[in-house]
Amino acid sequence: MPTGVALRDVRRQLFEAADRILLRDGPSGLTSRAVTTEAGCAKGVLHRHFEDFDAFLADFVLDRVEQLAPEAVALKSRAGTGTIAGNLTTALIAVFGSVAVAIVALITFRDGLRARLRHTWPAGVPVLTEAAEMIGGYLAAERDLGRIPAGAEVDSLAAMLIGTGHLLFADRTGASPSEETVHRMVSSVVPSSPA
Known part of the structure; x- marks a missing residue:
C-alpha cells in the first residue's frame, strides 16, 4: 500500500481483519503480517497504533x-x-x-x-x-x-x-x-x- 494514504477508523479495519483471519485460519494464522495484509495496509500501521502485537x-x-x-x-x-x-x-x-x-x-x-x-x-x-x-x-x-x-x-x-x-x-x-x-x-x- 502506498505510504501517506489516510486510513479511516484504523482500529475497526484491523479488528475486522483479525475477525476474518481468526475464523478462517484459527489462532495460529493470526499474525501482525496477516492482519495488515487482510486489512490492506502497511505492517507499520498496526505498530503505530499499538505497543506490540x-x-x-x-x-x-x-x-x-x-x-x-x-x-x-x-x-x-x-x-x-x-x-x-x-x-x-x-x-x-x-x-x-x-x-x-x-x-x-x-x-x-x-x-x-x-x-x-x-x-x-x-x-x-x-x-x-x-x-x-x-x-x-x-x-x-x-x-x-x-x-x-x-x-x-x-x-x-x-x-x-x-x-x-x-x-x-x-x-x-x-x-x-x-x-x-x-x-x-x-x-x-x-x-x-x-x-
Whole structure:
C-alpha cells in the first residue's frame, strides 16, 4: 500500500481483519503480517497504533467483549416475553455464532495475550465471562417474574449454558449446531416454569 494514504477508523479495519483471519485460519494464522495484509495496509500501521502485537490482540479481545453489551440489553428486554428456552437459544447462537469460540482458542494459544489481559480482566475468560453475566442477568429477571423457580441458581445455570454452548460450537471443522440442538440443550439445563 502506498505510504501517506489516510486510513479511516484504523482500529475497526484491523479488528475486522483479525475477525476474518481468526475464523478462517484459527489462532495460529493470526499474525501482525496477516492482519495488515487482510486489512490492506502497511505492517507499520498496526505498530503505530499499538505497543506490540499482544497489545493489539488484547484490545481486539476487549473490543469483542464490548460488542456483547447490546445483546445483553436485548436479551434482558425479552424477559417475560416469548419462551425462556427460545430467548436463550437466540442469545447463545448470537454469542457463539460470532468470533467468541475462536477468541477462547486465541487466548489459550497466546501466553503473552493471557498475561496482558490479566491486567484488565483478572478472572475468567473474556467473552465467555461476559456472556455468562449476560445470561445470568436475563435468568434473574425471569426468576423475578416467576417464570423460573424462585430458588434457581441463575449464575450456575448461566455457567452451565455457556460451558455447554461452548462445547457445542467449539468444533470449527464442522457445521455449527442446529437451532434445534441448541434449544434442546437449553431446555435440558433451564428448569421448567412453576405450575
